[in-house]
Amino acid sequence: MAALILSEVYSEINGKDLLFITTLDSQKAFDVVNHQILLDKLYYLGVDIEYWDVIEDMYNGVTSTVKWQGDTSLSFSIDQGVRQGGILSSHLYKQYINELLSELETHNMGISIGNTYAGCPSCADDIVLLSNDQNEMQEMLNTVYDYSSDHRFLIHPVKSNTIVKSVNKRTSERIQQSTENFTLGDNIMEFKSETTHLGLKRTTSEETKININETVKCMEAT
Known part of the structure; x- marks a missing residue:
């Protein structure tokens, strides 16, 4: 369109x-969509609270680690980015x-x-x-x-x-x-x-x- x-x-x-x-x-x-800004926008947009909770659970408290040459880093929080390939x-x-x-x-x-x-x-x-x-x-x-x-x-x-x-x-x-x-x-x-x-x-x-x-x-x- x-x-x-x-x-x-x-x-x-x-x-x-x-x-x-x-x-x-x-x-x-x-990759740079800020999770908190996104959640705030959805809330003020009036998204049904049940759906909002599901989206918050998807992105709140997400962590990751890096594995390199047999060593694994400490976990760190992921505060931005929407999931690649996600519906x-x-x-x-x-x-x-x-x-x-x-x-x-x-x-x-x-x-x-x-x-x-x-x-x-x-x-x-x-x-x-x-x-x-x-x-x-x-x-x-x-x-x-x-x-x-x-x-x-x-x-x-x-x-x-x-x-x-x-x-x-x-x-x-x-x-x-x-x-x-x-x-x-x-x-x-x-x-x-x-x-x-x-x-x-x-x-x-x-x-x-x-x-x-x-x-x-x-x-x-x-």
Whole structure:
């Protein structure tokens, strides 16, 4: 659905306007979910207390040890991370990040299709920010940075990318060269010619052709 929303935004602007696209890379997203913050969010969200107790039992008092060359360390507590491959893990992460998406929408940061907000189509930790205004995109990045700091996770400033969609590739490149780079905290985010969101290449031009070629290569390799 998130990929479809981004494609629909493309259709909406149809070369009539600029579109800044920023894909965000959360460092080890599922591994850094703070248990206490997560439990607090679920409690204030109104999750049934019986279900809340089950989730608390899953994550409260978890310990681990390290075995190396025949020796085993003292046990230490595990205070962050949702279980890899767990049925609930992606749902828990969505609740952990949902307030960020709600804040962006509440303040109407990002692009809309008609009266429908479409500024941050996301799927779990795959988040993309969409805006046709340079200053607004920077405000969105500031909001993301503040939220990540409060919730103890990091957005990778190098692996997170911004591209500019315009009428054609030449115009996109000219705008990128004349536009000041965005920042994430104290880190500069350089413009790129392409980025990836949910397995699809998002580029300044010939995007459909590139994705078709990528798909054909994958099919030929199997």
